[in-house]
Amino acid sequence: SQQGEEDPQALSIQEGENATMNCSYKTSINNLQWYRQNSGRGLVHLILIRSNEREKHSGRLRVTLDTSKKSSSLLITASRAADTASYFCATELGRVNDMRFGAGTRLTVKP
Amino acid sequence: DTGVSQDPRHKITKRGQNVTFRCDPISEHNRLYWYRQTLGQGPEFLTYFQNEAQLEKSRLLSDRFSAERPKGSFSTLEIQRTEQGDSAMYLCASSYGADTQYFGPGTRLTVL
Numbered sequence: 001s002q003q004g005e006e007d008p009q010a011l012s013i014q015e016g017e018n019a020t021m022n023c024s025y026k027t028s029i030n031n032l033q034w035y036r037q038n039s040g041r042g043l044v045h046l047i048l049i050r051s052n053e054r055e056k057h058s059g060r061l062r063v064t065l066d067t068s069k070k071s072s073s074l075l076i077t078a079s080r081a082a083d084t085a086s087y088f089c090a091t092e093l094g095r096v097n098d099m100r101f102g103a104g105t106r107l108t109v110k111p
Numbered sequence: 112d113t114g115v116s117q118d119p120r121h122k123i124t125k126r127g128q129n130v131t132f133r134c135d136p137i138s139e140h141n142r143l144y145w146y147r148q149t150l151g152q153g154p155e156f157l158t159y160f161q162n163e164a165q166l167e168k169s170r171l172l173s174d175r176f177s178a179e180r181p182k183g184s185f186s187t188l189e190i191q192r193t194e195q196g197d198s199a200m201y202l203c204a205s206s207y208g209a210d211t212q213y214f215g216p217g218t219r220l221t222v223l
Contacts, residue, residue: 033211042115042202043154043214088153099144099212101153 006089006102014110019076021105023089024069030092032065033099034074036085043088046074081111115215117203123221124193131189132218136205143186144212145178146202147171154202160186193222 007022023032031050035043049056049065049072056063062075076083086104093100116135124130136143142161146154157176158168162183172178175193180186190197200219204212 035214040200040219042216043204045211045213048211090153099156101146101155103152 006087006105008105009103010106010108012108012110013079015079015081017079017109019079019083019107019109021074021087021107023072023074023102025072025089025091025100026070027091027093029067032063032072033090033092034061034063034072035088035090035101037088037104038085046087076107079107079109081109083107083109115203115205115213117201117215117218119218120216121219121221123223125223126193126195128193129189129191130193130220131187132201132203132220134186134188134203134205134215136184136186136203137207137213138184140205140207140213141183142206142208142212143180144204144206145186145188146204148200148202148217149198157188190220193220195222198222 005024013019029051031048033048034046036046037043047056047058047061047063049063060077065072086106088101088104090099090101118133122130144159145157147157148154156169157172158178160180163180175191178188198221200217202217203215206212
């Protein structure tokens with residue numbers, strides 16, 4: 001069953017703008033990960049944030065985690081057309097490596 | 112090593128036929144996972160191996176599905192008596208211990 005739920009389902013922005021995607025989940029987690037998937041391709045790992053962390057950065061990506069609200073956000077700054085993809089959050093539950101994905105946010109960055 | 116590879120990339124079969132997919136993980140990774148992804152949805156966990164031992168199976172993995180990792184390296188996923196509802200992308204991922212899972216390109220199955 002799905003665990004994470006991304007919001008919005010779809011997002012369309014202009015190149016150079018920032019994109020924010022949110023993820024909510026239901027149960028306690030060990031960590032939360034964000035992945036990107038280009039159409040019809042495999043998933044590319046972007047960033048992992050552990051349950052005891054609140055914020056992480058990687059290049060143009062910024063991820064926050066609020067365990068009290070069971071939510072996370074992914075911010076992509078200065079977006080580029082190449083950022084067009086689906087973005088998924090995945091939560092790792094108590095059992096080892098049982099990752100649950102949401103349905104994803106489909107981001108379109110217009111040049 | 113260039114990452115996780117899967118073969119074939121695409122498979123079209125008729126309902127009732129058996130199909131087998133292969134996954135080659137990153138060589139030093141001891142854990143291997145199978146997921147299924149349908150259009151517009153995120154991947155759903157099917158099963159995972161630590162070395163050659165299958166440690167976890169989802170309820171999604173009906174008795175028509177079987178996965179093996181005989182030598183703790185590559186893995187196969189077989190679907191017997193395929194149904195149209197089995198049409199999906201089958202993704203494989205590997206990791207070293209509890210570290211990040213790295214995904215392969217997937218095998219897209221179409222059951223006619």
